[in-house]
Amino acid sequence: MDGVLYNSDTxxxxxxxxxxxxxxxxxxxxxxTNTSARARKQLAEKLNRFGIAAMEDDILTPAFxxxxxxxxxxxxxxxxxxKEPTWSEFSGLxxxxxxxxxxxxxxxIGDLEEGWNFRTLNRAFxxxxxxxxxxLIALGMTRYxxxxxxxxxxxxxxxxxxxxxxxxxxxxxxxPGAPFFHAAAHQLGIPAEEVLMIGDDIExxxxxxxxxxxxxxxxxxxxxxxxxxERGVTPGAILDSIAMLPEWWSQAK
Numbered sequence: 001m002d003g004v005l006y007n008s009d010t011x012x013x014x015x016x017x018x019x020x021x022x023x024x025x026x027x028x029x030x031x032x033t034n035t036s037a038r039a040r041k042q043l044a045e046k047l048n049r050f051g052i053a054a055m056e057d058d059i060l061t062p063a064f065x066x067x068x069x070x071x072x073x074x075x076x077x078x079x080x081x082x083k084e085p086t087w088s089e090f091s092g093l094x095x096x097x098x099x100x101x102x103x104x105x106x107x108x109i110g111d112l113e114e115g116w117n118f119r120t121l122n123r124a125f126x127x128x129x130x131x132x133x134x135x136l137i138a139l140g141m142t143r144y145x146x147x148x149x150x151x152x153x154x155x156x157x158x159x160x161x162x163x164x165x166x167x168x169x170x171x172x173x174x175x176p177g178a179p180f181f182h183a184a185a186h187q188l189g190i191p192a193e194e195v196l197m198i199g200d201d202i203e204x205x206x207x208x209x210x211x212x213x214x215x216x217x218x219x220x221x222x223x224x225x226x227x228x229x230e231r232g233v234t235p236g237a238i239l240d241s242i243a244m245l246p247e248w249w250s251q252a253k
Contacts (some may be wrong), residue, residue, distance in 0.1 A: 003222020014243020062174030176208025
């Protein structure tokens with residue numbers, strides 16, 4: 001979504017037309033994003049403001065995937081490190097107070113953006129340290145993204161700090177984890193090998209789905225930079241932007 005269909009609050013040229021074309025062609029699709037700072041309802045509203053018709057069920061996020069797994073498998077206290085709008089995705093779970101420093105069985109790390117500081121990160125560490133059996137959950141492992149003010153850190157650096165301090169390997173819900181891409185394919189009712197993931201991060205959006213058995217296409221918008229092509233990942237397609245999708249699709253058939 002971000003970097004492909006829009007940059008922050010600016011829709012990408014041709015994005016509306018490209019999605020409309022996909023619908024006209026009856027091509028099944030989902031909007032898969034690693035953002036954990038917004039709930040699906042907010043994301044759907046944003047797409048609709050840009051002229052891209054979307055409902056909550058059209059959007060797959062790490063928070064939605066993690067919350068679904070927790071509801072199915074867990075009856076234990078959960079500590080959330082996500083922005084307030086995303087809390088709604090975790091309704092029905094046993095959520096600890098925001099000042100708790102112990103008592104968590106699962107510590108969920110999302111993108112707090114400006115909300116991250118030493119005290120907040122240290123509280124997440126204390127929650128994990130106080131319970132050797134507590135699980136660390138990462139809502140995606142994106143390293144950085146292009147925000148309105150420029151490049152900024154995403155979830156992975158904060159998860160990496162906690163992993164280093166505690167020795168806990170994170171459970172990853174979101175890109176580049178294979179279960180996230182397989183969930184999208186399952187929702188679409190299509191075998192993984194027939195699904196094309198389109199994104200602006202060559203490692204997360206192309207390498208990740210390729211390892212999961214999907215195809216991956218790279219758009220040269222968003223946070224893409226030419227040196228990305230030297231990272232050892234070979235995209236199935238390189239598009240100047242999402243606006244090129246219809247032309248590429250017709251040639252690739």
